[in-house]
Amino acid sequence: MTSYALFLGCTIPARQPHYELAARKALTRLGIQLVDMEGATCCAPPPLQSIDLETSLAIAAYNICLAEEADLNIVTLCTGCFESLTIANRLLKEKPELREKVNKILANAGKEFRGTKEVRHYLQVLMDDIGIDRLKQSIVKPLNNLKVAAFSGCHLLRPSELLRFDDPERPRIFDTLIEALGAKSIPYKNKLRCCGGLLRGYADDVALAIARDKIVNAYNAGADCISTLCPFCFLTLDLGQMLIKATYKEEYNMPIIHYAELLSLSLGVEPKELALDFHKVKIDRVLEKIG
Amino acid sequence: MEKKLKFAFYWAASCGGCEIAVLDINEKILDVVGKADIVFWPVAMDIKYKDVEAMPDKSIDVCFFNGAIRTEENEYMAKLLRQKSKVLVAFGSCACDGCVVGLGNLWSREKIFERVYFETPSTRNPQSVTPQTRVKVARGELELPEFYDTVKTLAQTVDVDYFISGCPPPVPRIIEALDAILNGKLPPKGSSFLLNKSVCDECPREKKDRKITQVKRIYEIEDDFKTCFLDQGVICMGPATRGGCSAQCLKANIPCTGCGGPAPRVTDQGAAMISAFASIAADPKVIEQVVDPVGTFYKYSLANSILRRRVMPK
Amino acid sequence: MTARKGSSKKSKGKGKGRKRRGAKVKAMEEAKVGVFLSDCGGQIAKILDFEALTNFVKTVQGVTFVARANEFWRGEGLKIIVDAVKTKKVNRVVVAEAVPKISEVAIAKAVEEAGLNPHLVEVLDLKDHCALPHRDTPKEATEKAKAMLLAAIEKARLLEPIEKTEFPAVKSVLVIGGGIAGMQAAEDLADMGFQVHLIEKEPFLGGLAAKAVRFFPTDDCAICIQSPATDLKTVTQTSRKCVYRSGFSEIPNLNILTNAKVVKVEGGPGNFKVTVERKPRYVDEKKCVACDLCTSVCPVEVPDEYNAKLTKRKAIYINKPLVYPPAYAIDAKVCKFHECAKCVEVCPTKAVNLDQKTEHVTLNVGGIIVATGFREYDPSVIKEYHYGEYPDVITHLELARMLDAFGPTNGVPVRPSDRKPAKRIVFVQCVGSRDRRWNPYCSSICCMISLKHATLIKEAYPDTDVTICYIDIRTTGREHEYYYERAREMGVKFVKGRPSEIIHDPATNTLIVEVEDELLRRLMELEADLVVLAAAMVPSEDTKELAQILGVELDQDGFFKEYNAKLRPTETKRRGIFICGGAVFPKDAPTTSLHAHSAAVKAAKFLMNGKITKDLKVAVVNEDYCGNCQFCPVTCPYGAITLEPKGDGHFVAKVSELICEGCGVCVGTCPVGAIELRHLKPSQISAQMKALLSVNGTSKPLVLAFSCSECGHAAVDSSGMAMMSYPANVRVLRVPCTGVIQVQHILEAFKAGAQGVMVVGCKPDGCHYEVGSQKAQKKVEMAKMLLQAYGIEPERLEMFNLVFIEGDKFAEAAKAMTERVERLGLLQLA
């Protein structure tokens, strides 16, 4: 059994337990052991990087140190956490001077970054540890050609030089994993473009306009739902539709579903076992189509 | 029967390894004793200064002198043996180039005494005793030879006829030297019994790209037992060191540290190696990685280098 | 048993495969030095006390003759030297004379004519190196002049004659690459009477030019060349000719081999043995009448590379319009050979021969010209532009084929997706060029190519909407700016901005180019039927492999690297191998021509005499001491040193006398002193050093400056010429290159009385011997470490990198070094 230190981050446990629940159920069913991390903190995402990059690196490194001490690789659910931690891990592994600088800071918290562990997104765990074939064999309830607009979120792919997750212009991994569930990953306009989520709280109007584009493009392409990996994207697109309704007087009713939820459903988890009431846009349409 | 030759062996400032090297010639010693009498050999025979002093000048045919000139006694004996010997051979790295003893030239006499008699962790010297040339004791006055400030080579002290460098000298070269002496086929004065070519010439290791990108200690590499140490980043003195040793260290997978001394056309072994090293160093960073330039490049030849010793800070 | 130090038997040079000229080196005769003191027309006699100098020189051992004159390098002065050599038995000539280098050459020439080896001359410059810079302290200057004279005399006494040698130079040249560069160079050389072999890897000559159709800025047919000399009898010199109407292949001495590539090069400059592999054409060029019957029966169809895959061709094919050779060729990759053999049956002249085999041809040539050109970069790696995915995104070469009236669309630009004429065309500049992700350099010709294509389209189809998205428009050539102007006048639109993405709208089969018009500061979505990418120009395929075979360097971008961009732009570091055209960097046709002619002239100059005569001022290995450490071969900037087996399992270094440039970087490297320069022996350096430091006569601490003969000495010269002043305690010792200097020399200088040591050489990247200055720098750094360990202030040693125009900096450095050493106080050696 493969074990990982589960890095939850801030948003998932605080706002989206349905994501955590679905991910835990799915990964456990697939034989991945998730170890909850003692003392993990915020991953130091872009808002903190905006305040101070060096501090952010140190905080990310602190969390990696916890995994090093536990002798476990990290798995993240949140794309933002994946980005923050992966960038810190890569930079500190590859730039000795930066590492020395950060370790001086970490010494104050009694930690030292050693660079012995990896940070993985749970999609990588599915691809590499479980594998598409085993995943397909585990599917008990295929998603019946559900038309899914895949939206991985920016920080799974970019900056590709450091994340090295997938081809940043022609990513295949997420789509492959969606199709492994029996669904169809449909093309839609500006698929790789940002949801604007990080502008929420500073320029809500801009953020909403960008989110609207996303919804409209998926809608126009005939998607049954948009599948997300990042709690921020989810929030922006799911809650966002309420705001779009209020601001633009438009209603799309586009279900936003975390991939972990789709995965759980296809692995045979009953909808009632999942915390589906956390969805602002109801997903009944999707459940019906899956049957 | 021919008249037997008279040999002398002397041990000045050195570790004594050269004395052992004389025995390393094994059965050859039988040829030696067959053809020569050893008239003076303090390590093996009980003989006093006065016995030597009493010998007629040039009565010793060949004197093998090992050790550098560190003390007044070393100097006295070097001069005395020169006077008494027809042929004086500088035997071993200490006599030829100063060797490790010569590295003492990086410090002054005072510093050395301070270190040796006070600072080393194993020293207990509550009465602050240091060597004195004359000391009164209950039974009279004791005399000690003076410890010189500077270590010299034998040739810097007296006229030397032949040289056999090495730490200790390689056995085949000793045998060649003995054969030459015993058969009266001596080379021109000033010759060395080592070879003209460097250790590299005898080394079996493969030379590869000849570009040093990083200086490494030997424990830092995974030696493949085939590739030249320099190509693996380990400093090897072979290129700048007079050969004749059959590269025996390298055959035992240890880089050459330079005991053969400078090549025949070179006056300064360390500087020659530094020039070569700097020329093939990939970038200036590599140069900074050399921690101890004198200890690395002049381990055996500091006393016989161009500058010979450190200028002591005032 | 061996010598402890120094003396050794001299190794005798072996004259293998070449003739030695001039007198055999005589046994060292006693040196009789003649010293000739020029007071430069009396000018410097006002500063230097020539009486004192003359008297001093007379006391120096070996000096048998002293003369003084206004000048010695010409006229009466020179006659005095000649006379002294002829009648006074003077056999070493020391001349104090200004006019650097000119005087050296003139005196050496006269001395040689007088019967003395010209290398027995030592010229020193008392004017620029002593009198002028020290004019404020004439007494000290005179003392320094004595030291300089003494040093020159000491060196002269140790001078030995140096012979001249001749090396064979085969009057034949191999030109690799049958594009315009290769054809032009080949034609030049053949016209000059050299035997030329022109090889082309494709079955047809013409290269990229043949595909490009027209050239800017004249919109001329791309494939015309100068008239071969064979035609000169009938045609005026200024005419041009179409390649296929030029009679190119009939030029005497020109041997054209298509389907051919170089696989091995042996030998050396002047005498290469080149193995060329010739793949079968399967059609006998001499029999084929190009009737086209074969293609009509050939069943195999493949996309035609020549037409940018816009059309198909058969397995047996010919490129049109016709170029050399006018014969069909079979594409071995797709032909079914004997399974089919329809072409064999149908051929009326029995030209098709499916059993042709790969041949290997060995050519003996004196020089090689590389003219392998460049190619268009495959922009499919730039995924945001979707080349290779959206059929209507094409490159300029593909567009060029469309614009060719013989081409796949007969001159009409169309959308490949549906073959409809393209009415809205967007060009995207800098695709894969100026892009750190792919090729960081500017490909330099794409702006002009876009302008050419835009205007050609506008001219033929004025209602076509053409937009060029650019970062910067670069039209630097003559007339190019007018070309740009014309494009604007014709209505070509220009958007300053680099598109971020090309999107395909399947509903309308329209491409959308997303770009910010920076000048409007507005995001645009340009709709287009056809998007043309100005893809980067990159080195031809197999460039790396060829460079390896030839033993020449490539630059960071993968093009062939020239010896020196300014002075030797068509030469490589490997003598006898020349480069030209797009193989060096992307070029337009005029520049390619220029380059090709230059390479041809360089090759001709190298081989014209059928032999190469050279003074053997080179490095010499003493085999008795060489320990096979193999450092010198890698440090030699010219690859002149190889290791030669001695047969007993041992190796010794061997210097190629032809290739060696005599810089001495190897000497500065050799840890056993086994390599010496014939023209500057270690004994001569020591003698000069001692002499320069033996006469003090100044109140200031002596500083020895080692200076290279190139930039270093030029800076010292110019310092004096420009009347800069610095103290007379600074003494200059000239070496060929600072790379020759060893740490031992620096230590010896201190031992000999120098209080400070300067090393003055070229800039690290501008060393006349490539690497010498850098190596010197590293040695100086290590010597400083060593001095520190010896308890000597490392600041007493410093390297300065100067050039000719920095004479002021040399004076400053000399002053600064003097002050520094004064501040440090007297150097105490233990």
Next chain:
Amino acid sequence: MSGEKPLDFTKEITSKLGGETIARCYQCGTCASTCPVTRTTERYNPRQIIRLALLGQRDEVLKGDSIWLCASCYNCQERCPQKVEIADVIYALRNIAIREGNIPAIYTEFANGLMSEGRLAPISKFLEKKRADYGLPPLKPTGVEAIKKILAATGFDKIMFKKEGTPQ
């Protein structure tokens, strides 16, 4: 541009973590063209921010609203032909701006959350109950004390809270 010293500001940026690559920019506009924010609002154009910065318009860059509008999507950085790390450059500019007191309110909120709980989003009682209902394990405490030490070491706390813990 009077009185501005372009080089100084460029140097200031290139010496900051994230800002190293700014001077490579040759103003091709790929970043603006690919930016989802630029196509939504005129308030933001990454090319223009870089241009202003390289021309030394320090105040306009740091005190304005523009730099806060980057959505950190890294599209520009991915496609920049000069490998200018544009998103990171924006971080560097924000880092400088924040040190000079231009701190949008949302960032103070985030910093507060980090300082007090070690996470940006607080966990509500409601959520804790919901978690338990769904059988999710109780959340482990965060290493907030360690974070405080890190923030003290880098001076982060002083940047954000100049007067004894009160937001500036």
